[in-house]
Amino acid sequence: MKISSFKWLFGRNSEFWPTNMKTGMWAWVGHRLTGLALVAYVFLHLSFISTASMAEGGADFDVLMETTSQPLFVAMDFLLVIVVIYHAMNGLRVVLFDLGVGIRRQKLVFWVTMAISAVLIVGGLLAIWHLVFPEGVA
């Protein structure tokens, strides 16, 4: 597939217009967007660590850890969890299809991987919840 092989990129007649997209197309677009976001995240992640590791004795690192434990950053961490899990699970589906597994039931496989993703995301939420509220606030 190739962007230029799509007839229309924008507007109601576009293959990318939400109501014109089918399951596989949504999965593909989602994979692209989460992939690009994750590449951006890697560079952001390295920038954060590099500013912190420059300090003698690690004082800056400890300050950074304090900053990144604020609710805003924890919320963004959870967003990262969602993005990573979607990309990993949909990627697994792509690998399975390339191996010839499940292509004939591609929609079902998509929803099964999404169900597994949902479970993992809830698990991630519980793990983060525990880190934010170690005393067990409901």
Next chain:
Amino acid sequence: MSEQTVATSKVAGTWAWAFQRISAVLLIVFLAVHLYASHFMDVGEETSGESLITFDEVSLRLDQLLYIVVDYGMLSMVLLHGLNGFRTVLFDFDMFVKRKKVIDVTLWVVGIGTLIWGIVILFPFISGAGG
């Protein structure tokens, strides 16, 4: 055959395609080990009573080969997989297909440069400098 009809997979190449699948599976394994090692093994957590991760704790963790192997292995895989994926996205557009050589060289330079950057910024933690 006009340029418009060449599929992205043809431009990107079979090796790039195969590598993306292999690194994808490796990354899932790395991610699982990384999460387990970071949040469940509790290495170094006895050094402070607080739940926040400190420089000294990370330093203590990086005294162990497992953490170094997982961190650097994951970093290289993430960069290769991420930039290779970005390359695939670029080659979906004719304007980038025309500049394939420049893009390939640029991505290798960015990838290797970032890898060295990532390796170097962990040195203070590994040596425990000042910690």
